[in-house]
Amino acid sequence: MAEFVIAGGGIGGLAAALSIARQGHRVEVLERNDTFAELGAGIQLAPNAFHALDRLGVGARVRAAAVQIDALRLLDARSGDSLATLPLGPEYRRRFGNPYAVVHRGDLYAPLLEACREHEGIVLRAGVAVAGYEHTPSGVRVLPVSGMPVEADGLIGADGIRSVVRTQLVGDGPPRVSGHTIHRAVVPMDHVPPALRFDSVCLWAGPGWHFVHYPITSGRKLNLAITRDDGARVAVSAVPTDREQVLAGFPDLHDTARRLLALGRGWRTWVLCDRPAVATWTDGRVVLTGDAAHPMLQYAAQGACMALEDAVLLGDLLDRPSPGIAEQFAAFNAERRDRTARAQEAALWMGRNLYHPQGDEAEARDKILAGLSPGDLMDAVSWLHAHRC
Numbered sequence: 015m016a017e018f019v020i021a022g023g024g025i026g027g028l029a030a031a032l033s034i035a036r037q038g039h040r041v042e043v044l045e046r047n048d049t050f051a052e053l054g055a056g057i058q059l060a061p062n063a064f065h066a067l068d069r070l071g072v073g074a075r076v077r078a079a080a081v082q083i084d085a086l087r088l089l090d091a092r093s094g095d096s097l098a099t100l101p102l103g104p105e106y107r108r109r110f111g112n113p114y115a116v117v118h119r120g121d122l123y124a125p126l127l128e129a130c131r132e133h134e135g136i137v138l139r140a141g142v143a144v145a146g147y148e149h150t151p152s153g154v155r156v157l158p159v160s161g162m163p164v165e166a167d168g169l170i171g172a173d174g175i176r177s178v179v180r181t182q183l184v185g186d187g188p189p190r191v192s193g194h195t196i197h198r199a200v201v202p203m204d205h206v207p208p209a210l211r212f213d214s215v216c217l218w219a220g221p222g223w224h225f226v227h228y229p230i231t232s233g234r235k236l237n238l239a240i241t242r243d244d245g246a247r248v249a250v251s252a253v254p255t256d257r258e259q260v261l262a263g264f265p266d267l268h269d270t271a272r273r274l275l276a277l278g279r280g281w282r283t284w285v286l287c288d289r290p291a292v293a294t295w296t297d298g299r300v301v302l303t304g305d306a307a308h309p310m311l312q313y314a315a316q317g318a319c320m321a322l323e324d325a326v327l328l329g330d331l332l333d334r335p336s337p338g339i340a341e342q343f344a345a346f347n348a349e350r351r352d353r354t355a356r357a358q359e360a361a362l363w364m365g366r367n368l369y370h371p372q373g374d375e376a377e378a379r380d381k382i383l384a385g386l387s388p389g390d391l392m393d394a395v396s397w398l399h400a401h402r403c
């Protein structure tokens with residue numbers, strides 16, 4: 015039995031804690047915030063995430079509040095024409111072995127947190143910010159911003175896109191500002207006219223912008239997110255934004271979508287960031303996971319799914335015979351590097367080529383999509399959605 019510290023108690027950190035503790039190790043999770051909580055709105059979970067959640071023993075609890083949607087729909091944001099539909103019904107579920115579902119982030123986080131609290135091998139410490147680490151002859155010393163260092167056999171940096179563990183380990187500076195601004199809001203479904211309630215993820219693609227909406231919280235709420243590639247240079251997070259400002263930014267949105275957008279209240283704005291893929295996320299007995307290792311834009315809806323896959327593999331590898339933890343972490347890095355880099359690239363590609371093209375490029379996209387059958391679309395996402403860890 016070994017002792018691990020995890021820096022960061024987000025989705026990735028808690029999932030890693032569960033996975034490692036389930037192999038009989040002890041885990042201490044250090045979270046800089048005063049409480050363990052996940053803010054924000056909706057999140058899409060593909061079958062690869064449900065495979066991972068099942069392996070962590072929380073799949074049933076997450077499914078209980080998830081909305082299993084019937085399709086991913088891409089529409090022209092101005093004309094309302096359908097550009098492509100990926101059906102997510104029985105055939106998709108049979109092929110991928112699990113549903114594609116949408117949840118409120120809290121409905122993913124709460125089961126992970128509950129399972130961590132129930133596990134006697136896991137200690138959760140809120141209000142402890144990690145500042146860095148030192149190698150010791152027998153392990154690693156985790157240095158908090160204040161308070162006593164924590165000795166461990168291994169450190170997992172799950173501290174997100176601005177990870178301090180990554181700063182020390184990779185040293186590649188602040189994340190890349192994408193230049194994409196996203197406004198998000200959540201609406202009670204009671205406020206949505208029945209004719210505007212869709213059991214799908216609907217994505218309205220405009221020139222240099224797109225609008226996404228889907229139901230969450232067992233269908234009791236509607237998640238709205240509208241993004242523009244506006245070249246914003248400064249990262250911002252959850253800034254309250256006037257409804258009128260959001261509406262005025264998208265004057266040529268199709269009427270159906272515009273009526274949905276107009277329902278939004280309490281809008282908040284983010285300018286999104288990512289990082290180019292790097293090959294190495296280990297330093298002896300220190301390793302990165304989730305957004306600390308491979309942050310990506312949201313366009314493939316896979317960042318959290320990848321963090322869950324990471325967590326399962328990390329636990330599995332710590333159970334395999336190996337000369338030591340540094341070697342197990344290196345094996346984890348080697349097994350995850352190509353897949354996560356491909357997902358980072360796919361997210362960029364989808365934003366550029368599917369959601370935001372303009373003029374001739376948009377026409378070319380429409381022609382290609384018109385020639386694809388539902389089976390072709392399923393084949394296209396298979397490498398992402400079919401993965402079983």
Ligand SMILES: Cc1cc2nc3c(=O)[nH]c(=O)nc-3n(C[C@H](O)[C@H](O)[C@H](O)COP(=O)(O)OP(=O)(O)OC[C@H]3O[C@@H](n4cnc5c(N)ncnc54)[C@H](O)[C@@H]3O)c2cc1C
Pocket residue numbers: 021022023024025026027044045046047056057058059142143144145172173174175176177178196286303304305306311312314315316317318319320321
């Ligand atoms: C707009 C948007 C939409 C998205 N939609 C989807 C989607 O549909 N599907 C999907 O799979 N993914 C989606 N993602 C990506 C997903 O949100 C992330 O990939 C996922 O949350 C990463 O989890 P994480 O635990 O690695 O990092 P984080 O969620 O960032 O958690 C890091 C944790 O570490 C803590 N922390 C930070 N620094 C320290 C420190 N020094 N010491 C201690 N604790 C620290 C933080 O407080 C936080 O709790 C989306 C992202 C965005 C921005």
